[in-house]
Amino acid sequence: MSTALVILAAGKGTRMNSDQPKVLHQIAGAPMLVHAMRSAEALEPSRTIVVAGHGLVDVQAAVADYAPDVEVVEQAEQKGTAHAVDAAREALAGFQGDVIVLFGDTPFVRAETLQNMVAARADHAVVVLGFEAADPGKYGRLIMNGDQLDAIVEFADASDEERAVTFCNSGVMLSEKSALFEMIDAIEAENAQEEYYLTDVVSIARSRGLSVTAVACDESETLGINSRAHLAQAEAIFQTRARTELMDMGVTLQQPETVMLSFDTVIGRDTVIEPNVFFGPDVTIESGVHIRAFSHLEGCHVSRGAVVGPYARLRPGAELAEDVRIGNFVEVKNAALDTGAKVNHLSYIGDATVGAATNIGAGTITCNYDGVMKHQTTIGANAFIGSNTMLVAPVSVGNNAMTGSGSVITKDVDANALAIARAAQVNKLGLASKLFELLKMKKKNRYQEAK
Ligand code: UD1
Ligand code: MG
Numbered sequence: 001m002s003t004a005l006v007i008l009a010a011g012k013g014t015r016m017n018s019d020q021p022k023v024l025h026q027i028a029g030a031p032m033l034v035h036a037m038r039s040a041e042a043l044e045p046s047r048t049i050v051v052a053g054h055g056l057v058d059v060q061a062a063v064a065d066y067a068p069d070v071e072v073v074e075q076a077e078q079k080g081t082a083h084a085v086d087a088a089r090e091a092l093a094g095f096q097g098d099v100i101v102l103f104g105d106t107p108f109v110r111a112e113t114l115q116n117m118v119a120a121r122a123d124h125a126v127v128v129l130g131f132e133a134a135d136p137g138k139y140g141r142l143i144m145n146g147d148q149l150d151a152i153v154e155f156a157d158a159s160d161e162e163r164a165v166t167f168c169n170s171g172v173m174l175s176e177k178s179a180l181f182e183m184i185d186a187i188e189a190e191n192a193q194e195e196y197y198l199t200d201v202v203s204i205a206r207s208r209g210l211s212v213t214a215v216a217c218d219e220s221e222t223l224g225i226n227s228r229a230h231l232a233q234a235e236a237i238f239q240t241r242a243r244t245e246l247m248d249m250g251v252t253l254q255q256p257e258t259v260m261l262s263f264d265t266v267i268g269r270d271t272v273i274e275p276n277v278f279f280g281p282d283v284t285i286e287s288g289v290h291i292r293a294f295s296h297l298e299g300c301h302v303s304r305g306a307v308v309g310p311y312a313r314l315r316p317g318a319e320l321a322e323d324v325r326i327g328n329f330v331e332v333k334n335a336a337l338d339t340g341a342k343v344n345h346l347s348y349i350g351d352a353t354v355g356a357a358t359n360i361g362a363g364t365i366t367c368n369y370d371g372v373m374k375h376q377t378t379i380g381a382n383a384f385i386g387s388n389t390m391l392v393a394p395v396s397v398g399n400n401a402m403t404g405s406g407s408v409i410t411k412d413v414d415a416n417a418l419a420i421a422r423a424a425q426v427n428k429l430g431l432a433s434k435l436f437e438l439l440k441m442k443k444k445n446r447y448q449e450a451k
Helices: 032-039 056-066 081-086 111-121 177-185 200-207 228-248 431-450
Strands: 003-009 047-052 071-074 098-103 126-132 141-145 148-153 167-176 212-217 318-320 325-328 331-337 342-345 348-354 365-367 377-379 390-392 395-397
Touching (some): 003 032, 032 056, 032 228, 056 071, 081 177, 098 111, 098 177, 167 177, 167 200, 200 212
Parallel strands (some): 047 071, 126 212, 325 342, 331 348, 348 365, 365 390, 377 395
Antiparallel strands (some): 098 167
């Protein structure tokens, strides 16, 4: 059966105290909304619809960025979760199958949990995801009757007896589309909050003699993010899960709690990550790589056998082939380094290609920016760039060429050539001691004048 995913994300998120809509706040480099979408990927939804209201334009832009196939519909006024699902009705007009409703601010429901819900759907018309709450607070309470879920009672409407229930509603609900929208039609806003509660679907289904059940998951999966403190908690939950997954897949994290990963970080087996390494979005690291301490990587690819850091920075477009060495205080941006190339100390390589086995000396800089435009530097294979060379782009250095230390290279260097572009040295015999005498004399005179 095909499934459509409806993500509710129209709420304001007042407690975030932010100009940004809540669902766009990031966890591990991606909006929490994107995490919610990804959690449902395992169900292979044939349609995904995001219901947005506050910050609609920003939500649309973010969705276009991360998931261009996903449709955003507007819920102009927020009249409750049933009203929000109703906003997706038109967009789902041609769709037949099940609808699963997720909240955009509840991003960590596991794929296995959603699959458990799908399995339960075989025997029940409506399946709700619940959890045992350590502190049930204001969550909706699940009123069970054997394996049947009779009702969800919102905290504001609950009796003392109902408030004592600790099995709570996560907000995730699964049902057949036509039946669901028909039941939504029957929902009224006659409750303490004067809202159209999606949760009322449960009692309506039961009154029609339909079977409704709740599947349980761990409370950590249902963490709803309402404040910056929750956001930090969510980040910690994500990081812990992602680090554990990597280690299970054969990656060594010497001090896992100091390594920050992104939602999409890919790292191969037998790669070693030293402490305090930060992975921004879009990083892929092959097997057998060594990332040394305090390195910062984003938008880059590192091939087998490469060693990066300590204190290296790989920015978007850094592409390291096998066995490349990037050492301390080296920044690489939009540059491809071929097999075995080395940039070991204090360099900036930007908008460049570097051939195989080329050695870039300490302090080398590709001067890629003229203040208005960016320009390319092309360095061949087996070349040797002397320390402190300034490569003023656009410029190229051929295979097997060399540049003298301290050169400012403004013209292309042919293959096999040695380029030296610096003032010639002059040695004046004895002049150093004379100069010292003169300077000492000056200092003494000045001291006496002062007295
Ligand atoms: C809801 C559930 C409650 C559950 C809790 C879990 C209802 C009536 N209550 O309560 O049983 O325990 O979540 O966190 O469903 N939204 C819209 N449009 C609206 C209203 C809400 O898009 O008009 C979105 C919000 O952006 C949010 C989600 O729906 O992503 C949940 O809304 P929220 O107001 O947080 O519901 P709760 O009161 O927390
Ligand atoms: Mg909520």
